[in-house]
Amino acid sequence: MFEVTSFGEIMLRLSPPGYQRILQATSFDINFGGAEANVVVALSNIGVKTSYVTLLPQNPIGDATVNFLRRYGVDTSYIKRKGKRIGIYFLEKGVGQRASSVVYDRADSAINEIQPGDIDWEDILKKTKIFFSTGITAALSQNVLNELKVAFKTAKNAGAKVAFDINYRSKLWNYERANEVISDLMSYVDILITNEEHVRRVLKIDMEEKYFEGIDLTTDGQKILFERLQTKYQNLERIILAARRSISASKNIFFAYTKDENGNIVFSKKREIEVIDRVGGGDAFTAGVLYGILRELESDKMLEVATYMCALKHTVEGDSLITSEDEIKQALGHDSSGMMKR
Secondary structure: OEEEEEEOOOEEEEEOOOOOOHHHOOOOEEEEEOHHHHHHHHHHHOOOOEEEEOEEOOOHHHHHHHHHHHHOOOEOOOOEEOOOOOOEEEEEOOEOOEOOEEEEEOOOOHHHHOOOOOOOHHHHHOOEEEEEEEHHHHHHOHHHHHHHHHHHHHHHHHOOEEEEEOOOOOOOOOHHHHHHHHHHHHHHOOEEEEEHHHHHHOOOOOOOHHHEEOOEEOHHHHHHHHHHHHHHOOOOOEEEEEEEEEEEOOEEEEEEEEEOOOOOEEEOOOEEEEOOOOOOHHHHHHHHHHHHHHOOOOHHHHHHHHHHHHHHHOOOOOOOOOOOHHHHHHHHOOOOOOOOOO
């Protein structure tokens, strides 16, 4: 039995050493990443049984990608080996006032060649508690979107919960197309994990000016946003919203909120984050939320786990949070000062 199965594109990540710019680079560090893969890698590291579904070419790069996932305990038996290439993205890490930037080279990658019957969704989802994917997958191509809908429908029929992150990417589509597609998908979603901006801009939940302080929502505004989202999509069983405030590329503030067992909206504490590697922070947060749901943690404890995992990811090179369940538990026992453990 899989506790979480995810579906999406995993890419080869190439980044200049340190904080070099791409124009300076004479070499690139190699890693692998993609939102859905990042989530199951983080979960597998903290004791959750996971599986990952994608398409990868039958070549050494595809083999290396599968080995990366296996290294962290993710089940890869439902990966289809098909297609000519893996998607690539180039990451230039930001620092101080210079933001990180990404260049995609993912056109015609293997996952876009997916066809009906390539994945036995019925077989895998009858063995899955939570099925997870994101708006990134929905944006890739019509072929992939069609398959995602099949997976969502199959999950519902099999009794698996569907978890979804809007995860809007402006380099893949615009807000209008994202709204059209994701509004249709939302009827299948049980657990929504996303952020304030994507709710407002993709799901078109308008907020009056009085609910803002500058560009940020007030606490009252956050509560109203949550309530309007819940009213619009009454099928949602759980809603978890995150918010990030960027002081610079090197320092962020991150927090989240949800509804607790008594029907009250509860907020996590605001975490100051020192950024070593920004990519995958939201995916680590999602992993923490799913961990909390699977382990039946109370809502405030779930937010504490999830926001801590997000903060910790920013200190880890690569797309995925590499940690352990013991490390998370120790940190939540207030041993998270950064002091050396001897």
